[in-house]
Amino acid sequence: MDDLGEGLSRYYKQGFCSFHTPGHKGRQEFFNGFDFLGFDLTELPGLDMLHAPQGIIAEAQKRSAGIFGAEETFFLINGGTVGNQAMFLALEDTEDKRVVVERSSHRSVMSALVLSGLKPEYVMPTVHPEFNLPLGFEVEKQRIPWQEVSGCHVTYPSYYGTGFKLNQLLDERTRLGFNTPILVDQAHGSHYLGPLFPPSALKLGADLVLHSSHKTLSALTQSAMLHVQGSRISRTRLRQSLELLQSSSPSYLLLASLERAGEFALDFGRWEGLHEEVEELHKRVGTGFRILSPEDVGTYGIHTMDWSKILINTSPLGVSAPQCVKYLRESFGIEPELWDEENILFMLGIGSVREDIRRLTQGLESLAGFAHSNGQTASEKRVGNTRYTFSPLPKLVLSPRQAFFAHKRQISLKDSIGHVAGETISPYPPGTPVIVMGEQITYEVLDKLLTAGEGHWQGWDGFKSCKIWIVEEE
Ligand SMILES: Cc1ncc(COP(=O)(O)O)c(C=O)c1O
Numbered sequence: 420m421d422d423l424g425e426g427l428s429r430y431y432k433q434g435f436c437s438f439h440t441p442g443h444k445g446r447q448e449f450f451n452g453f454d455f456l457g458f459d460l461t462e463l464p465g466l467d468m469l470h471a472p473q474g475i476i477a478e479a480q481k482r483s484a485g486i487f488g489a490e491e492t493f494f495l496i497n498g499g500t501v502g503n504q505a506m507f508l509a510l511e512d513t514e515d516k517r518v519v520v521e522r523s524s525h526r527s528v529m530s531a532l533v534l535s536g537l538k539p540e541y542v543m544p545t546v547h548p549e550f551n552l553p554l555g556f557e558v559e560k561q562r563i564p565w566q567e568v569s570g571c572h573v574t575y576p577s578y579y580g581t582g583f584k585l586n587q588l589l590d591e592r593t594r595l596g597f598n599t600p601i602l603v604d605q606a607h608g609s610h611y612l613g614p615l616f617p618p619s620a621l622k623l624g625a626d627l628v629l630h631s632s633h634k635t636l637s638a639l640t641q642s643a644m645l646h647v648q649g650s651r652i653s654r655t656r657l658r659q660s661l662e663l664l665q666s667s668s669p670s671y672l673l674l675a676s677l678e679r680a681g682e683f684a685l686d687f688g689r690w691e692g693l694h695e696e697v698e699e700l701h702k703r704v705g706t707g708f709r710i711l712s713p714e715d716v717g718t719y720g721i722h723t724m725d726w727s728k729i730l731i732n733t734s735p736l737g738v739s740a741p742q743c744v745k746y747l748r749e750s751f752g753i754e755p756e757l758w759d760e761e762n763i764l765f766m767l768g769i770g771s772v773r774e775d776i777r778r779l780t781q782g783l784e785s786l787a788g789f790a791h792s793n794g795q796t797a798s799e800k801r802v803g804n805t806r807y808t809f810s811p812l813p814k815l816v817l818s819p820r821q822a823f824f825a826h827k828r829q830i831s832l833k834d835s836i837g838h839v840a841g842e843t844i845s846p847y848p849p850g851t852p853v854i855v856m857g858e859q860i861t862y863e864v865l866d867k868l869l870t871a872g873e874g875h876w877q878g879w880d881g882f883k884s885c886k887i888w889i890v891e892e893e
Contacts, residue, residue, distance in 0.1 A: 435754035436775050438729075442610070442635040442768025449637035449683060449770065450676070458675060461668040469494065469669040470662045479678035486681045487612070488621045489628070489646030491654065493661055494677045496669045499606040499631030499643040500527035501661070503572075506602045506627050506645070507531035508660035509652055510569040519563055519571040522812070523553035523851040525604065526877060528572060529843055532819040532855075534664075539819070539855070540568055541812060544577075545720035549709055550732050550762055553851060555720020556583035558591065565597035574604040575620055578757075578849050579711065579764060580728030581721045582608075582617050589624045600651040606631035608725065609644070609680075610769060613687035615694055617723035626651045635727065635768045638680035642673040689769055690727070696776035697726050697767070703780055707787035708736045727767040731783065734761045736790040746789050751782035757848040764848075813858035817890065819843070822857035826891040829881055832868055835860045841888035844868065847875040860887070 421429060443449045462468050467476035476494065484492035495501050504527060507518065518537040520528055523544040532539055542561045544553035554577055563571060571592075576582040589601060603620035605611065609630035611619040620628045628646045632638035647657060683689070701712055709732040716724050733740045740758040747753040747763075756766040765779060816839045817825065827841035838860050845852040854864045868887070876882050 433752070435748070435752050436778050437754055437771075438765035438767070438775070438779065439754055439756040440634045440766065440768070441638070441640050442633065442770055443637040443639075444768055444770030444772075444775075446637075446770040449679060453672070453675070455672065458672050460671045466671060469496070469665070469674065470658070470667075476674060479674070479681075483644060483678065483681040484646065486685060487630070487644070487646055488619065488648075490648040491646070493645045493647075493657070494674050495643040495645055495661070495665065496641060496673045497643075497665050498527075498633075498641045499525075499604070499629050500530070501664050502606075502629035502631075502643055502645040503527040503604055504531040504534050504664055505657060505660040506572065506629065507535035507537055507570075508663065509627070509657040510535070510537070510600065511653065511656075512569060515567065516818075517564075517568045519568050519573075521553075521556065521572070521574055523577075523849065524572065524574055525578075525606070526843070526845060526850050526852075528604065529819065529852060529855060533823045534820070536818060536820040537569060538815065540564060543812075547719045547721075549734075550579075550711065550730065552579060552730075552762060552849065553577065554579055554581040554711070554715075555718075555722075557720040558584050558587045563588075563591070565592060565595060565599045568599060570600045570602050572602040572604065574606075576605070576608045576617070576723070576725055578607055579730045580607065580725030581711070581715075582723035582725070583720055584722045585620060585625070586618075586623050598651060600626040602627045602629075604629050606643075607634055607728070610635045610684060610690070610727070611725075612684055613690070615687065615690050616725060616727075621646055621648060624648075627657075632677055632680045635766070636680040637676070637683050637769050639673050639676040642677045642680075644677060683769055686769075692773050693767055693771055693776060694726060696773045696780075697729065700729070700776055700780045700783070704783040707790065708733050708783075727771075729765040729767075729779070730762060731765075732762050733786070736786060738786075738790045738793060742793070743786055743789070746786070747782045750785070750789075751778055753779060753782050759846075759848055811861070811863060813840075813854060813861050813864055815855075815857060816859050817857035819855060819857050822890055827888045828891055829886045829888050832865060832881070832885045832887050835887050835889060836862060836865055838889040840864075841890045842878055844879045844887070845877045846871070847877045850877055857890075860889070 467474035480492045517540045520539045522541045545555040547554045603625040609632045630644045633640045711730040756764045840854045843855045
């Protein structure tokens with residue numbers, strides 16, 4: 420088998436057109452002047468200290484805060500993941516230690532629950548009936564127990580670029596006179612600056628906002644930013660949380676790439692040509708399959724849409740998304756960000772160029788022909804799945820932290836009803852859990868797990884043997 424370097428080299432030489440992270444898309448222009456080996460340094464005399472910055476890191480963070488509209492910005496070198504985790508650790512405890520989280524949150528939010536010991540108070544996303552994905556969130560249908568929770572954590576935008584009425588959530592807190600911090604996972608919207616994109620969570624008034632700057636901006640993979648404003652979050656506690664979680668040998672390459680990413684983020688012109696090209700794509704494709712479009716705004720809890728994410732549903736074609744991905748890879752050299760049984764997500768970044776979108780347009784235009792020659796017609800078969808239904812929500816017996824540290828044993832799935840899950844199991848993508856550790860296994864959960872297709876399952880080592888870890892009763 421290849422070693423890692425050989426594997427990377429073999430992959431790179433295939434020359435795929437990237438519709439996935441990182442946002443720099445391998446373009447040198449974002450790193451002019453970078454000496455990758457020479458700059459691979461960490462804390463040395465004359466350089467600064469990430470956990471107590473006073474020099475060049477402090478200056479760079481300050482400039483980034485100015486660019487993104489924060490009062491203070493922290494550079495992260497353990498991905499957006501560490502940002503979600505630090506957010507929860509930074510919350511002041513309430514008596515019963517609860518936090519509002521969306522059930523469809525990224526798994527780093529679930530790990531933040533384990534680390535912080537906070538209990539989740541779930542709010543439910545709206546699942547789009549055609550895409551079978553949690554694309555929206557209807558604030559008016561949720562009951563947020565503002566007074567009883569340490570914070571309210573939401574994701575804006577979703578992985579797929581759809582945003583809910585975050586302004587309405589912020590207004591509700593003000594209208595009801597609460598001071599509960601609102602934390603926003605804006606991992607997929609670091610580029611929300613300028614007129615072409617929805618308003619950023621900072622602009623709308625969120626307290627703590629996470630950017631996974633490597634996803635759509637030019638920062639190197641694993642670099643991210645955490646922004647804070649106002650007085651609801653203790654800056655000291657936030658700093659301490661980051662110090663607890665992050666490496667003591669931060670990569671200065673990552674840090675320098677973050678500083679650069681902020682500067683390039685202001686170059687709005689880079690997105691203009693891409694926007695025109697995506698509009699053209701929408702005009703030319705879309706028959707045969709379903710493409711999420713601006714017309715979807717206002718439906719199923721979708722309030723904003725980011726045109727730089729292109730989501731298609733292949734069900735009407737009668738071919739599965741993995742079949743289409745294989746075809747697009749082999750015939751057009753197109754590499755998407757992710758796919759499930761029926762959807763494919765293509766992601767642009769600040770490093771994308773017009774030609775990439777033209778290639779994607781051609782690839783998508785030819786999908787109907789591909790489906791046809793594969794003996795399928797639109798009416799023949801609807802390829803779909805029901806993996807993203809969220810109700811009824813299993814009962815929370817232990818907090819995720821209590822369940823994580825409890826004694827556990829692995830049992831057969833068919834004997835598991837009524838037991839407390841000792842592991843969190845999520846179909847990926849998008850990684851929304853079917854069961855979270857600490858919850859009681861129900862018939863509905865069992866049914867979902869027993870009928871689970873091959874796909875990708877996060878955190879489930881008993882998939883093949885049909886087993887599950889449960890918490891041992893005392
Ligand atoms: C919504 C969301 N939040 C947070 C993260 C974690 O970010 P990172 O991969 O930079 O650790 C991801 C990663 O995909 C994500 O989709």
